[in-house]
Amino acid sequence: MKTKKYVEYMVEETKKILAIDSPSGYTAEVADYVMKEYQKLGYEPKLTTKGGVLVALGGKDKKNAVMLEAHIDTLGAMVAEIKSNGRLRVTPVGGMNANNAEAENCRIHTRFGEKVYEGTLQLANASIHVNGDYNDKKRTFDETEIVLDEKVHSREDVEALGIMTGDIVCFDPRTTVTESGYIKSRFLDDKLSVGILLGYARYLKEENVTPERMIYQHITVFEEVGHGGAASIPEGVTEVISVDMGCVGDGLACEETQVSICAKDSHGPYHYDVVTGLIAAAKREELDFAVDVYPHYGSDADVALTAGYDVRHGLIGAGVYASHGYERSHVDGVKNTFKLLCAYLG
The missing domain is CATH 3.40.630.10 (Zn peptidases)
Known part of the structure; x- marks a missing residue:
């Protein structure tokens, strides 16, 4: 064999x-x-x-x-709320953990397949030069949000894209196989x-x-x-x-x-x-x-x-x-x- x-x-x-x-x-x-x-x-x-x-x-x-x-x-996530600022609050699917999903790129699949949108899961108010509580803030899905890679500033802007509560959120696996044989991926x-x-x-x-x-x-x-x-x-x-x-x-x-x-x-x-x-x-x-x-x-x-x-x-x-x-x-x-x-x- x-x-x-x-x-x-x-x-x-x-x-x-x-x-x-x-x-x-x-x-x-x-x-x-x-x-x-x-x-x-x-x-x-x-x-x-x-x-x-x-x-x-x-x-x-x-x-x-x-x-x-x-x-x-x-594992993955689902849109739980379109926030008034155009960001997305998500709920985890399975045991997805916000601690290691922070700053991960993701895709939002609209319910009826019109389009797939890209974004990033970030801590709310994610700039360390602005947020004085950045280091102490607990990473949970209530404290994080998806920042869409679209020019949106309100709930209405996001809804106009076709995104709605219940849409599936998929995180980038970042798959690589090293020369030494290690397989790394979500x-x-x-x-x-x-x-x-x-x-x-x-x-x-x-x-x-x-x-x-x-x-x-x-x-x-x-x-x-x-x-x-x-x-x-x-x-x-x-x-x-x-x-x-x-x-x-x-x-x-x-x-x-x-x-x-x-x-x-x-x-x-x-x-x-x-x-x-x-x-x-x-x-x-x-x-x-x-x-x-x-x-x-x-x-x-x-x-x-x-x-x-x-x-x-x-x-x-x-x-x-x-x-x-x-x-x-x-x-x-x-x-x-x-x-x-x-x-x-x-």
Whole structure:
């Protein structure tokens, strides 16, 4: 198997997916792209009612099937108010944090698609030469505002552009891949994993691999708001594995170059046998991996159990630093995650 070829494909697909705006609730364009990519690979994906992408990859045992889940929805914001000065107050979509969104360029998608406008999220009264409270002001979405790159000075000016409350705000991902292999971007959570799943699907097809168990992939579109994996699990699925970002930070072992295996998150422990099987596969293939307990985390696999599905569950992913901010991973983390999928699923 030419691992390098598949890893390069995963990174390129990730870059393409990152370039398509897709906060939770605004995912039709990116879902269409992913659908077409599966079709290019020779699969027959289906669009779920919620707007996700479900695809069967094949496999022998259909009564003991595995569902792999990753999400293409991201953090973002929504226009909550057009202020009298022509600025926009926004409300976050998902866990977007004003502390690390300040001074980020963004796009405002008008409801009926007439135009996309550009702007920047700034602290209200953002000039440090004018604002004596600049350093002490708490960064929240009530204290920040979007400054539109349009000549507007009033609510009426903004409304004349077609902007209204409820319009989606998308932040610039600023994607770059360094010569040393680091992948830096907003929203690697979880578009990097979508790239990995596409690469795994391509590997099965091109290498003519038929796994022992039937494998499905579900690209979900509401994970960041808590109900991405709550539906659309086919009959016969007994195991759900979320492929999502691996946590990197104080108190954890994982680095960006590794694949992370999660033993427990905020919802509780993952299925003991699944975690054990993932660790055994990683050891058998001598992969660079870490096992961690995530202190503030929930996954699509958690949601599947909460929704009442009788399945075992697990969580793996490439290590990602600075989650929900300007995130960083590494091509080696991608490679180790891909190889763990191959080793565990056969």
